Amino acid sequence: MRIEYFLFTIYLLLSFWLIPKISFIKHSNLTIPETWILFTFKIVSGIAAAFYFETISTNVDYLANNAEGNIQYQLLVSNPKLFFTDFTIDINTYGLGSVFETKDSFWGYLRFNLLYKFIAILNLITQGNFYFNTIIFCSIVFFGHIAFYRIYSEIYKGCKLTILFASFCLPSLLMYTSCVHKDGIIFLSIGLVSYIFHRFLSSPRSLNIKYALFFLLGMTTIFLFRNYVIIAILPAMLTAMLCKVLRYKKRFVFLISYSIFFLLFFLSGFSKSFLNLPAAVVQRRADFAALAGANTDIPMNSLYPTLQSFIFNLPQAINHSLFRPYLWEFSQLPVLLTALELLMYQLILLTFIFFRKKQPIVINDFNIFGFAFLFNMMLIIGYTIPNIGAIVRYRSIFWIYLIVPALCNIDWRKWSPFQKIKPL
Template structure:
């Protein structure tokens, strides 16, 4: 039986008001994005995917709200929403205080702002505070309702995914349909990548960062304002919400941009000679950036992260056994670099291809098992269809495929190593999926050529 939220001292996330406001918000978001689509996109091929992708996300946001309210009865989203309610109430008592809670860090809060908080600890944690402050902003335009706040964060994630899709279709315009499926319509993205949670903000940050990087540094045909804003907002969410997103994204994106620039060299001989040089330079620069990141913030330091993930791994294993649920084990892991690397194949495998059907001990895990099984079969199909040699050639020939796989595999390792629970894994791994599936559909296109 789920523990009633009243016993936890939390406000419920769904009330009668939310159900009454649901049709209103659906109409508002549909009308607003319909007008935006008609103004922004003239290409009928691009336009056809926009609104359906939005509707899938809004449906996912509503379904996850029902799940947390009536199936689990508790969870992080309740605590985040309590913080959102604190901001909303504070704003209508004193707009200055409410805005302060949205734009300032906890350490800089005034006495009035701190007095408005129910749970101070959440605002001290940067990742949780980012969710709450973002939700607090959207709550001001949604009457403080959970469903309106949830739709706001969900559409932010959708826009991030849409930006990622626009980058990929700019490079591969003929793959608009398979890339739409890979980036916009993956079921777990449309379900777990929604709501008042960290995961949709991770998706938003990733897509915006890639968009900003591509159109600001490489393509430069979209002006400067939007790419710069996308890059800043994307980097903020990617780094603050989950540290290992930045750690996976930094080397992958630097290798990607470096190799894209190599393709601009017209002289074939010079291009061949410069390729390895630029790749080594980009990799070294990425490693240097990661070390610098660790010196700026202790949580990004490799040794601190290794200790933390082993500690997290132990706790999730204990809590899974306690709850009698859906855990998995990678064996005993030492908090050293070599100890982590030994688990690399198993961690990547569990992120992308598990739970296997026989490991789905709860109904809630069955969709994840089905998607993981599809991912396994689709991966095997692509590699058998394209061939090992052609796949390797494509990796060296196509910077975007290499970028997608580097990020997806590093991220899959980080998530598989830390989750230790199939329920948590279903949420945590979703940022890797659009990159992994995009790499597969691009590889498959080489065979069709």
């Protein structure tokens, strides 16, 4: 028996024993059997995703990441000092500027270097086995799902099954957080940050230094692996905080806050540093366009770092991030399945609009944050990414902020098939 198979068995047994005992899991109000079922589902989904990316998909990123991780593993075992210090090569070459650049930048290359080194450390146990790496990664990302479940189970009492479904079973979220990639790391990080921010909004006195340290860890990880997400999450947090503390109507505070952030975004265009955000968006779009050649590329209008150009491109950005792909757009089965998933989300939103619960609408402060964060990310994705496959992957980890509240606010009893069924 190869050693990694033996270690794989030991790891699974230890995980099933340890996971239910971890405090964060125990306080989720999930029973041990429920925790085992959810954990098993995540692991099995990860194995299925690994098989798909290894044998069927034309997306080679995951296998390429694993191969780069193996190279870093060889460096780790042969020259540990260089493994932990070779970041300085890029610092000496490119300096610490160009924070939001994707090439010729220390920060642009750091996210890949960290990912490869993370895989190399996993390889100390897995010996580079793609499936074993996937299993360990899934068991880590599992805590991101739990974080969102805990958030929404506190907001929506009595909707346990609905929240579990939306927290664990959204198809593209499940797919792209299974194998080792930046998406799973970002999902785990925003789950951690969102949970602590929810605690801050709902019961600030319950926070302590532990929460502050984990919040800092989550934000730092987001910055290191996908730094532009910080530009989306900070305004969303500030908006939610203002809605909480100001005594005006939340809609009014939300609109005023966004108007100010909108103004600051374009005023940053006068900066000659990396804080020139319109120029950063345009450059990121150009970097993605330079990768053109994939079979799901879509045409995009020219974008310039001006207010007029951003307004002109706004409808296209919203269309690309929220409504593509269309069912009839591509013949490839994976794209068709993605279009069906998007159609399902659109039907959920329509159902919410026409069959929502009659109780007075009270906008939860965390949902203000979630909606704002989702909207910000969809704009960034829509403005910068000219490829359907990349759009689907990048937005997959943010749908949860919209789908869970929509599902939990639908009055299923208004549908005749559900009239005799109690709400989930």
